[in-house]
Amino acid sequence: MATTFWSSFREEARKVYIKVFQNSWPIWLASIFLAILALMIFLWDSMWGITGGFRNWGDNFFYMIGLYSERPIEPWMSNMSMSNIGLVLGALAAALLAGQFKLRGSSWYEYFKGLGGGVLMGIGAAIAAGCNIGGFYNAIGMFSMGGYAMMIGLGIGAYIGLRILIWEMMNVPQQFTAAPPSREMPGKAIVNWGKLSPYAGGLILVLILAAFYLYSVQGETVIGGLLFFGTLIGITMQRARLCFARAFREPFMTGDAEMVRAIALSLLIYGMGSAVIKYNWIQPETMGVFHPFWLGSLLGGIIFGIGMLLAGGCGSGSLWRAGEGHIKLIIAVASFSLSNSLGFAFLERIEIRDWLGSGVFMPEVFGWPVALAVFVIIPVAWALWAIWNEKSEKFVIF
Amino acid sequence: MDISTINADKVVDTSGLSCPMPLLKTKKAIKELASGQVLQVIGTDPGSKNDIPEFGNKDGNEFLGMQDTDDGKTNYYIKKG
Numbered sequence: 091m092a093t094t095f096w097s098s099f100r101e102e103a104r105k106v107y108i109k110v111f112q113n114s115w116p117i118w119l120a121s122i123f124l125a126i127l128a129l130m131i132f133l134w135d136s137m138w139g140i141t142g143g144f145r146n147w148g149d150n151f152f153y154m155i156g157l158y159s160e161r162p163i164e165p166w167m168s169n170m171s172m173s174n175i176g177l178v179l180g181a182l183a184a185a186l187l188a189g190q191f192k193l194r195g196s197s198w199y200e201y202f203k204g205l206g207g208g209v210l211m212g213i214g215a216a217i218a219a220g221c222n223i224g225g226f227y228n229a230i231g232m233f234s235m236g237g238y239a240m241m242i243g244l245g246i247g248a249y250i251g252l253r254i255l256i257w258e259m260m261n262v263p264q265q266f267t268a269a270p271p272s273r274e275m276p277g278k279a280i281v282n283w284g285k286l287s288p289y290a291g292g293l294i295l296v297l298i299l300a301a302f303y304l305y306s307v308q309g310e311t312v313i314g315g316l317l318f319f320g321t322l323i324g325i326t327m328q329r330a331r332l333c334f335a336r337a338f339r340e341p342f343m344t345g346d347a348e349m350v351r352a353i354a355l356s357l358l359i360y361g362m363g364s365a366v367i368k369y370n371w372i373q374p375e376t377m378g379v380f381h382p383f384w385l386g387s388l389l390g391g392i393i394f395g396i397g398m399l400l401a402g403g404c405g406s407g408s409l410w411r412a413g414e415g416h417i418k419l420i421i422a423v424a425s426f427s428l429s430n431s432l433g434f435a436f437l438e439r440i441e442i443r444d445w446l447g448s449g450v451f452m453p454e455v456f457g458w459p460v461a462l463a464v465f466v467i468i469p470v471a472w473a474l475w476a477i478w479n480e481k482s483e484k485f486v487i488f
Numbered sequence: 489m490d491i492s493t494i495n496a497d498k499v500v501d502t503s504g505l506s507c508p509m510p511l512l513k514t515k516k517a518i519k520e521l522a523s524g525q526v527l528q529v530i531g532t533d534p535g536s537k538n539d540i541p542e543f544g545n546k547d548g549n550e551f552l553g554m555q556d557t558d559d560g561k562t563n564y565y566i567k568k569g
Binding site: 403 | 511515
């Protein structure tokens with residue numbers, strides 16, 4: 091009796107494991123998780139963001155080589171840096187659990203595109219005061235008007251970026267773009283990595299929990315929690331391959347509307363939650379409202395949009411793909427961090443911030459009813475446009 | 489249908505390329521095929537496993553199947569409609 095119980099238990103556990111950690115998650119489901127996790131971070135600490143963490147890494151690098159005199163916060167004590175580290179580790183753990191992790195090399199040409207894309211994203215995010223997450227997704231969710239300007243910018247940037255990729259495909263000779271033949275020898279591995287990989291993924295998750303405990307004991311529960319929530323976001327994004335670049339690119343490329351629908355749904359849930367929190371002052375009303383409306387958000391969005399197409403990943407997408415082992419995106423994360431740090435410092439020095447615009451809290455300008463109406467109408471219209479375009483392919487350029 | 493017996497009319501190698509290049513190259517290659525011809529796409533990006541089957545069934549084309557190879561690549565077959 092006991093043996094049949096255990097064998098059926100094992101069988102059930104195996105089924106669950108395959109469902110959760112090996113099969114990919116539905117995109118719409120992951121987009122709901124993303125909204126809930128972003129709300130958790132909003133309640134836990136403050137607005138979720140990615141660029142601030144990248145900048146922290148860049149600042150630390152330039153401080154180390156002696157370019158900056160002021161000492162930045164250490165990466166392990168900076169809030170956004172820790173949620174970013176969580177995102178990478180979560181994606182790494184999820185990829186290991188699924189047996190999908192591998193260092194994925196490419197050609198020098200692709201590495202160069204990753205580098206250039208990262209530089210553009212860093213500059214764009216410096217101008218717009220946030221990437222696709224902080225400057226668009228969270229800005230709209232926080233009722234900061236800059237989010238809509240960046241949305242338009244990202245659309246224009248993705249269009250230009252796709253034009254560049256198409257031009258490249260038609261004109262740059264194959265031998266530059268193609269990856270060198272893989273040097274891997276099948277069947278010569280010393281250890282059976284495929285069998286070990288899920289255990290390594292599980293170990294990472296255990297270590298994240300241990301890290302949370304250690305932070306907590308040190309009286310830094312907030313930072314430990316950000317690592318934890320970042321990890322959950324990383325798992326969610328990797329499992330469903332949630333990709334903002336795709337949402338902005340696909341309507342022009344294949345017409346596919348799935349990612350637009352998912353992001354629009356996610357925005358609706360996120361903003362509704364944040365409206366409840368802000369309206370009741372559980373967190374300050376204007377928290378997360380700093381995006382330079384409208385010029386900074388629009389201009390930054392365009393530059394960022396071009397960059398994310400060249401790199402093949404946005405702020406969040408670069409992070410989870412880096413965790414999955416794509417060398418091109420690891421390069422993009424590094425160049426994003428460095429160029430964002432420099433770009434931000436440069437903008438501070440030349441003092442054009444006022445000219446780029448300032449944070450506009452929509453309920454303050456229009457009142458809550460109009461702000462909420464705009465907030466619902468725009469994502470819904472975006473999704474409807476994408477669905478119409480999927481059938482008609484009116485905006486597909488290739 | 490046993491996909492290992494398929495003779496492709498055109499082969500596109502996207503090994504080492506990541507999103508969105510594999511899909512973009514697939515789209516370009518399908519355009520250059522005549523109706524009824526079969527395209528083989530070779531890829532290494534894990535995202536392609538969702539993208540290419542879905543895209544392969546668009547516009548009246550038919551996705552015939554995919555197969556992993558020993559050296560960590562995946563072959564995809566699409567028949568132009």
